[in-house]
Amino acid sequence: MMEEYQIIAAVLSGDVDAYRFLVERYQKPIFNLMYRVTGSREDALDLAQETFIKAYEKLHSFREGAKFFPWLYTIGFNHARNFVRKRKMVRSLRGEDGGERESFDQPWHQEEALCTQLDCHRLDQVLKQIPLDYREALILHYHEGLSMEDIAAGLQISVSGAKMRVHRGIKKLRQILFEEDHEKKRSISAGK
Amino acid sequence: MKRKDLFPQESNPDSTATRGWPSGNGKAGGGEEEGQERMLDERNLQITRWIQAMDDLEPPPQLIGSVMQRLRPKGLPWWLRLYRWAVSPKSITFIPLRWAAVAIILVGIFITTSLLLKQRDFQNIQTPSLFAVTFRLELPEAHSVSVIGTFNAWRTEGYAMRLNEDQKTWSLEVLLPPGRYEYAYLVDSQKVITDPGALFFQSDGFGNQNSVLILGKSNGENI
Numbered sequence A: 001m002m003e004e005y006q007i008i009a010a011v012l013s014g015d016v017d018a019y020r021f022l023v024e025r026y027q028k029p030i031f032n033l034m035y036r037v038t039g040s041r042e043d044a045l046d047l048a049q050e051t052f053i054k055a056y057e058k059l060h061s062f063r064e065g066a067k068f069f070p071w072l073y074t075i076g077f078n079h080a081r082n083f084v085r086k087r088k089m090v091r092s093l094r095g096e097d098g099g100e101r102e103s104f105d106q107p108w109h110q111e112e113a114l115c116t117q118l119d120c121h122r123l124d125q126v127l128k129q130i131p132l133d134y135r136e137a138l139i140l141h142y143h144e145g146l147s148m149e150d151i152a153a154g155l156q157i158s159v160s161g162a163k164m165r166v167h168r169g170i171k172k173l174r175q176i177l178f179e180e181d182h183e184k185k186r187s188i189s190a191g192k
Numbered sequence B: 001m002k003r004k005d006l007f008p009q010e011s012n013p014d015s016t017a018t019r020g021w022p023s024g025n026g027k028a029g030g031g032e033e034e035g036q037e038r039m040l041d042e043r044n045l046q047i048t049r050w051i052q053a054m055d056d057l058e059p060p061p062q063l064i065g066s067v068m069q070r071l072r073p074k075g076l077p078w079w080l081r082l083y084r085w086a087v088s089p090k091s092i093t094f095i096p097l098r099w100a101a102v103a104i105i106l107v108g109i110f111i112t113t114s115l116l117l118k119q120r121d122f123q124n125i126q127t128p129s130l131f132a133v134t135f136r137l138e139l140p141e142a143h144s145v146s147v148i149g150t151f152n153a154w155r156t157e158g159y160a161m162r163l164n165e166d167q168k169t170w171s172l173e174v175l176l177p178p179g180r181y182e183y184a185y186l187v188d189s190q191k192v193i194t195d196p197g198a199l200f201f202q203s204d205g206f207g208n209q210n211s212v213l214i215l216g217k218s219n220g221e222n223i
Helices: A004-012 A016-038 A041-057 A068-094 A100-105 A120-127 A132-143 A148-155 A159-177 A180-191 B016-020 B030-053 B062-070 B078-087 B096-126
Strands: B131-138 B145-149 B169-176 B179-187 B191-193 B200-203 B209-215
Touching: A004 A016, A016 A041, A016 A068, A016 A132, A016 B062, A041 A068, A041 B062, A068 A132, A068 A148, A120 A132, A120 A159, A120 B030, A132 A148, A132 A159, A132 B030, A148 A159, A159 B030, B131 B179, B131 B209, B145 B169, B169 B179
Parallel strands: none
Antiparallel strands: B131 B169, B145 B179, B179 B191, B179 B209, B200 B209
């Protein structure tokens, strides 16, 4: 199996086909990132394709010795954000609402989305209720297994910022999933 | 990574989670706090396991193909190629014939340049024309006469005049560039006299007069 730096060197020296290895290796996390952001398979496919093409075009600026995935993720994450911004702008010009897909821009706490018994399918829905930055930090750390340093590189923030997002993301999920606020309310009313 | 490290927010005073838990009348005992902390830890762990086990969507099979189809072999930007060329190590092969040719070219350039420079210097030397000026003084009774002036810093060395065959006239030929000169004759190393044949005279500031010689670019301007 070729190492990443060998693949990148081959691509940079003109071997376009070598890039296929990188697309194969990272298509799943990038496609899933786009799906989480857009909620649409069609949009996710387009955005994932564009991300890989952008990365190919910028490959000469990739710092030798760095990890490829956080670098690729940065390109994808920024691309996804731009997409969401444009979509919001178009909807706002048309006088439409934000839409249910952009749940990360909505208040994270929605009574109807609360659940006490959770499975992995429902977790998708709950994840949509926390801000995009927190959600992606959580997924990169716990699902993709990235270190805090790599998350910081991928999200273009400091390491302490990455830690903060992970911690706050967990806290918000816990509050939604376990109705901690409800418990608090109950506790307060019981105290009275 | 230890699980405790993952969730330091439990000790964070800003933590709404901590604030969100039942605290009774605010005087909860240590055992109750420990129980709450344990419960938070369990919940955190459960959430991380859920995220870990979350199902990923399979990307559509056409993703790779469509990406690869749109890629074109792209050369590196010129500045990057230049940089890489500059920093890459290079081997120098010694080929006598090639180096001989280079050496001949360099010697040729050197000789041509030297000749051109010499020619220019020669022209520079020739350009300022010198005037042959003959100083003459008729003074048969003198034993020696020298010409002194601004052109020789009023010094006699090398400027002694010779007595002509007629035994009356002293003369000396001097080459001078164009310019204005003051001069006088020193007779018998004692007496300074002006040139009776000069057209102009100028005071020396000490009550004496000097003769004035003006040499122009052409002979017609000489006075």
